[in-house]
Amino acid sequence: MDSLDDESGGDGHDSEGEYEDAHGLPVRTHIASPQLPVLMSWVHVGAEQQLAHKTLVRSAASPNVSAGQVIRTTNGQTVVFTSMAGGHGLKQGTTQAIAVPQAGGGVSIVQLQIPANQTNVVQSVIQPNQQSVIQATGGAQTVQTVQLPKGNVILLKGQGGQGSVIHSADTDGGVHHGLQIISKSDDGEETITPVIFEDESRKRREILARRPSYRKILNDLSSTEAAGAVTAIPAEIKHEEDREGGGDGTATIQVGGQYLKVLPASAIQLGSQDGTLQGIQTLTMTNAGAGATGAIVQYATQGQDGQFYVPVTVSAADLQAYQIRTPSQTGITQGVVMTSTGGLQGGQVVVEEASKKRELRLLKNREAAKECRRKKKEYIKCLENRVAVLENQNKALIEELKSLKELYCQKAD
DNA sequence: GTCCGTCTTCGTCACTATCG
DNA sequence: CGATAGTGACGAAGACGGAC
Numbered sequence: 275m276d277s278l279d280d281e282s283g284g285d286g287h288d289s290e291g292e293y294e295d296a297h298g299l300p301v302r303t304h305i306a307s308p309q310l311p312v313l314m315s316w317v318h319v320g321a322e323q324q325l326a327h328k329t330l331v332r333s334a335a336s337p338n339v340s341a342g343q344v345i346r347t348t349n350g351q352t353v354v355f356t357s358m359a360g361g362h363g364l365k366q367g368t369t370q371a372i373a374v375p376q377a378g379g380g381v382s383i384v385q386l387q388i389p390a391n392q393t394n395v396v397q398s399v400i401q402p403n404q405q406s407v408i409q410a411t412g413g414a415q416t417v418q419t420v421q422l423p424k425g426n427v428i429l430l431k432g433q434g435g436q437g438s439v440i441h442s443a444d445t446d447g448g449v450h451h452g453l454q455i456i457s458k459s460d461d462g463e464e465t466i467t468p469v470i471f472e473d474e475s476r477k478r479r480e481i482l483a484r485r486p487s488y489r490k491i492l493n494d495l496s497s498t499e500a501a502g503a504v505t506a507i508p509a510e511i512k513h514e515e516d517r518e519g520g521g522d523g524t525a526t527i528q529v530g531g532q533y534l535k536v537l538p539a540s541a542i543q544l545g546s547q548d549g550t551l552q553g554i555q556t557l558t559m560t561n562a563g564a565g566a567t568g569a570i571v572q573y574a575t576q577g578q579d580g581q582f583y584v585p586v587t588v589s590a591a592d593l594q595a596y597q598i599r600t601p602s603q604t605g606i607t608q609g610v611v612m613t614s615t616g617g618l619q620g621g622q623v624v625v626e627e628a629s630k631k632r633e634l635r636l637l638k639n640r641e642a643a644k645e646c647r648r649k650k651k652e653y654i655k656c657l658e659n660r661v662a663v664l665e666n667q668n669k670a671l672i673e674e675l676k677s678l679k680e681l682y683c684q685k686a687d
Numbered sequence: 688g689t690c691c692g693t694c695t696t697c698g699t700c701a702c703t704a705t706c707g
Numbered sequence: 708c709g710a711t712a713g714t715g716a717c718g719a720a721g722a723c724g725g726a727c
Binding site (some may be wrong): 688689690691692693694695696697698699700701702703704705706707 | 708709710711712713714715716717718719720721722723724725726727
C-alpha cells in the first residue's frame, strides 16, 4: 500500500493517499473524519461535473446521519471524507461499512470500525484492484486498521484540472444533510450543485419494493443525470458500440421485417441485413420486357402467418402499385408501394423512407435494449451490494450485541 | 485439435406503459 | 390514439472450459 500522507485540511483531520487510476492518472484519496463518512445515499456525480465516472458512495450506517461530511477532489482526483464533530453521527464503538460500486463492475465494501470513546480520523489509501487499508486513528494514539476489499475505488475523478467538492453543510439537527458538490474549473469558477439526500434507507427500501421496473427504480438517477445534478439515489440504484445498418445504395423494401433489394432490372431479391430470412423464403418478379404488359410476382412465404397480397398482372400503362403485406403479430402493416413504369425510381423514395424508418426503429430499440440491460445489471449489482452491506451491518450488530452481552455479564458479576 | 455443453452478449420481436 | 420507451422472451453467435 502507499504511504499515508497526513495533511491538515479545513477541519484538521485530513490525510490522504495516492494511487494511479485505471487511466494511469494519479488519484489522491483522502478520508478524514472525527466520525465516519456517513453518506446515506448514493451520491451521483453527473457529467456536468466533468467526472469520468459516476461517483457512487454509500454508507450502510445508521439512519442517524450527521451532517458535515466532505468528499473533496483536488484536481478532480482527491477524495476527502470529513465529518464534522457534533450532530447525530456514527456512534462510537460501532462498525460501519461503505459500499462503493465500481465503474467497471464490482463493489467495494469499506468497513470501518470506530473505537469507543475516541475521536476518529480515518485515513485511507485506496488503491484500485489492490488490497487497501483505511486507518482510523482514535485520539492521538489509537490506530484502527481496516482493510478494503480488492478493487475498491471511490470514484471522484475530474478531467483537465477540474475539481469537485462535495460538501455537507450542517443543518437542522442532522435531519437533513445539505451536501453540495462544488465544481471548480480551471478559471476558478465554482459551480455548486446540491446533493439531495432522501431521509432514510428504509424509505428507499420501501420504494424499491414498490417499484416494478428498472426504469422507475433508476428514475431518480436519470433525472439527475439530465440535470447534471448530484443527488441522492435510492440505495438500490444503480455502454457500447452500434452496428449501423449498411446501405449499398440499392433501394430496399421492407416487408415484414425483411429487406427486399430493389434492382433496376425489375428483379427483386430478398435479402436481409444479416443475410438470413425469416418467414419469407422467396420473392421473384419478372418483367416480360420493357414493352411487356405484365409482370408476374411470385411470393412464397413460410412460417408465421405471412399472408400477402400482390397483383399478379399489371398494365404497363398503369401506375402499378404493389402492396405486399405481412400482417405481423402486432398488426402493423408494413406496406410497400412501388411503381414499375420502366423503372422503380418513384417507389424507391417510399421504399427508402420505409426502410429508413424501420432502421431507425431498430436502432432505437437496439439502444433501448442495451440501456435496459445495463440498468438491469446495475440493478442486480446494487442488490448484491445491498446484500453485502447488510451482511456487514448484520455482522457488526452481532458483534455489538456480543460485546454488550459481555459487558452486561461483567457488570452482573 | 476437435467436439460439446454452458454461458454471455446482442439483436430483434412482441407487448405494455406512458406521454402528448 | 399514435408515437415512443422500456422490458421480457427468443434465437443466433461467439467465448470458454472440459472431455476425448
